[in-house]
Amino acid sequence: MFKKIFTPLNGILFIVLIGLLLLPRFVDPYWVVFSLLVFMYIGVGTSFNITAGYLGYVNLGHYVFFGMSAYGFSMLYVKGIPFLICMAVGVFTSVIFATLISYPFLRLKGGYFALANFGLIKLFELVASSLRDFTGGTQGISLKPGYRPFETYYIFLGVALLTVLVCYWIPKSKFGLALFSIREDEEAAAAFGIYVNRYKMKAYVLSSVFPGLLGGVYAWYSAYIDPETVFGTDKALLPVTMVMLGGTGTFLGPIVGAIFMMIIEEVLWTAAWLPVWIKTLHLTMLGLILAAVGIFSPGGFVTLTPFTKFFRWIGLGRFLGASHKSLKLEETF
Amino acid sequence: MLTVLAQLILAGVLQGGTYALAAFGLSLIFCITEILNITHGEFLMLGGLVTYILFAATGLNPFLILLIVIPIFILVGFGYQKTFIKPILNRPPRQLLFSSIVVTVGIATAIEDTTSFIWGPTVKGVSFSMPAFTIGGVVISSLRFSILVLIVGLTVFLHFYLKKTFVGKAIRAILQNREGATVIGINVPRIVTVVFGIAIGLAGVAGVFYVLLFTIGPFIGLPLTIRYIAIVMLGGSGSLLGSLVGGLILGVAETFAGFFLGAHWSLSVAFFTLVLVLLLKPEGLFRHV
Numbered sequence: 001m002f003k004k005i006f007t008p009l010n011g012i013l014f015i016v017l018i019g020l021l022l023l024p025r026f027v028d029p030y031w032v033v034f035s036l037l038v039f040m041y042i043g044v045g046t047s048f049n050i051t052a053g054y055l056g057y058v059n060l061g062h063y064v065f066f067g068m069s070a071y072g073f074s075m076l077y078v079k080g081i082p083f084l085i086c087m088a089v090g091v092f093t094s095v096i097f098a099t100l101i102s103y104p105f106l107r108l109k110g111g112y113f114a115l116a117n118f119g120l121i122k123l124f125e126l127v128a129s130s131l132r133d134f135t136g137g138t139q140g141i142s143l144k145p146g147y148r149p150f151e152t153y154y155i156f157l158g159v160a161l162l163t164v165l166v167c168y169w170i171p172k173s174k175f176g177l178a179l180f181s182i183r184e185d186e187e188a189a190a191a192f193g194i195y196v197n198r199y200k201m202k203a204y205v206l207s208s209v210f211p212g213l214l215g216g217v218y219a220w221y222s223a224y225i226d227p228e229t230v231f232g233t234d235k236a237l238l239p240v241t242m243v244m245l246g247g248t249g250t251f252l253g254p255i256v257g258a259i260f261m262m263i264i265e266e267v268l269w270t271a272a273w274l275p276v277w278i279k280t281l282h283l284t285m286l287g288l289i290l291a292a293v294g295i296f297s298p299g300g301f302v303t304l305t306p307f308t309k310f311f312r313w314i315g316l317g318r319f320l321g322a323s324h325k326s327l328k329l330e331e332t333f
Numbered sequence: 334m335l336t337v338l339a340q341l342i343l344a345g346v347l348q349g350g351t352y353a354l355a356a357f358g359l360s361l362i363f364c365i366t367e368i369l370n371i372t373h374g375e376f377l378m379l380g381g382l383v384t385y386i387l388f389a390a391t392g393l394n395p396f397l398i399l400l401i402v403i404p405i406f407i408l409v410g411f412g413y414q415k416t417f418i419k420p421i422l423n424r425p426p427r428q429l430l431f432s433s434i435v436v437t438v439g440i441a442t443a444i445e446d447t448t449s450f451i452w453g454p455t456v457k458g459v460s461f462s463m464p465a466f467t468i469g470g471v472v473i474s475s476l477r478f479s480i481l482v483l484i485v486g487l488t489v490f491l492h493f494y495l496k497k498t499f500v501g502k503a504i505r506a507i508l509q510n511r512e513g514a515t516v517i518g519i520n521v522p523r524i525v526t527v528v529f530g531i532a533i534g535l536a537g538v539a540g541v542f543y544v545l546l547f548t549i550g551p552f553i554g555l556p557l558t559i560r561y562i563a564i565v566m567l568g569g570s571g572s573l574l575g576s577l578v579g580g581l582i583l584g585v586a587e588t589f590a591g592f593f594l595g596a597h598w599s600l601s602v603a604f605f606t607l608v609l610v611l612l613l614k615p616e617g618l619f620r621h622v
Contacts, residue, residue: 056427058434104612111369111430115562116607122559123604130597183427233555237438244435248428283446290439294432295420 045254047210048239053249056183061117065094067230069215090216098208125231140226247300349584357576358532364571374557380540406537414529449551569617
């Protein structure tokens with residue numbers, strides 16, 4: 001019993017957790033903001049991985065849940081309604097929307113599913129900028145400004161931890177096994193008595209909860225949202241790029257990808273040793289890095305040998321494989 | 334009222350025609366290689382941009398510029414396929430989807446950012462006008478009329494190209510059965526290159542028409558790609574007739590929505606078309622070529 005709890009790995013994780021909890025006391029606020037954005041990315045990327053990696057349905061419009069929750073939160077919060085109620089409404093908006101849209105959309109497969117969702121996020125950008133009376137149009141909504149990186153840091157840390165724990169639980173559970181078998185062969189899964197549609201819907205709705213949680217808090221933190229910041233194209237592509245950078249369908253992939261993404265963005269923006277034209281063209285650089293990752297490293301960073309060795313060395317090797325022990329999936333991912 | 338309706342339908346048909354040209358390219362690529370080419374709208378934008386630059390520099394007739402744009406964009410298509418698409422072509426299906434999205438989105442972002450950096454984010458248009466004529470109270474500009482004629486001509490040409498030439502037959506063979514085509518000796522990778530040339534050449538041509546009819550800016554690419562996707566799904570992938578009909582339906586619907594509801598609603602038409610098609614007829618209106 002004690003042997004199982006007090007493994008070296010658990011010790012490391014415990015120390016890391018304590019370190020993250022105490023971090024805001026010791027470092028510059030700049031790094032607090034940096035790490036809260038990392039947590040946000042981890043939350044979004046890991047929940048995107050539930051549908052894209054575990055279920056095999058690439059949801060290009062995953063960020064739409066984030067945006068809906070942000071708008072739901074802000075529209076109520078400006079009217080003076082308490083924070084927690086606004087949060088709950090934000091999460092409910094995205095979850096109910098996910099439930100409704102999952103019916104027509106989950107009938108699609110592969111590229112069509114990805115594209116329909118991508119169209120969805122564009123539609124919401126359009127609706128949010130057109131309905132001036134409700135959403136403030138392209139000018140967005142300004143909340144009461146305030147300096148709250150520390151509260152946001154802890155909330156985002158909590159949500160990121162929750163997401164990661166859920167994604168740790170899924171591959172071990174019956175639910176996860178069902179998702180994996182749907183990913184491998186939907187008809188065979190149905191033939192073995194798995195309620196394919198029900199599981200697909202559950203996974204889709206589950207993945208919408210976490211961006212829903214993050215979106216409202218993000219609006220509260222930044223005190224201003226507009227259609228571009230929550231429904232923009234670069235945002236829509238953010239989760240897919242992060243997960244692709246890290247490694248699809250793996251537990252560690254989205255986490256590694258989120259951290260790398262943030263570091264790349266940070267270096268492109270702030271590094272003094274880079275020439276100015278690279279900073280001006282930082283989106284171009286980001287795009288080219290993406291293309292390079294797509295071409296040269298299809299499995300993401302976690303499949304590169306140095307990373308694999310490092311993770312094996314610190315004892316996280318078992319999270320590198322795609323998923324459930326009973327399924328061999330290395331060939332497909 | 335009737336003349337207004339006629340004008341609207343004419344404008345919609347023109348818009349739909351430019352959509353259909355580029356959408357057919359996207360549909361061919363998607364059908365033959367299963368690659369989702371999100372960069373497609375960017376090539377349309379680049380086609381418009383090249384026309385704008387050449388027109389500003391030389392003042393040539395835009396229809397002569399069209400003759401320069403076609404070979405340039407066919408070559409661009411070949412190069413694009415060789416550098417970015419070839420390395421990811423032979424991956425297993427789900428990974429191919431992921432890789433194609435990531436690669437093409439990365440390139441689309443890079444193209445958008447670079448063009449907006451070099452030529453500025455402002456909208457550009459080519460101010461080229463030709464005398465208008467009137468038929469039964471409907472004013473038709475002869476510029477629009479000649480573009481319509483050119484689109485019809487190109488479509489007819491494409492139809493016969495796909496039906497009669499060896500390459501066209503090979504493309505149709507691959508659409509029907511990839512393994513079978515390989516077995517009877519069709520060089521599939523080569524045909525894939527040709528398909529990219531045709532598709533991106535068509536996108537460039539559509540860009541020339543687009544900049545003559547409307548205005549272009551660096552960020553029109555992705556919204557256009559979404560419209561093409563709606564058209565491909567409405568018409569059925571890999572079908573020339575489907576792309577044409579889908580493009581015309583979407584073009585007319587968008588023009589009507591723009592006239593009666595306001596111009597900013599036009600993209601939502603594409604989305605609702607998409608959802609309706611998904612709910613009612615997920616396989617699209619037409620089958621393969």
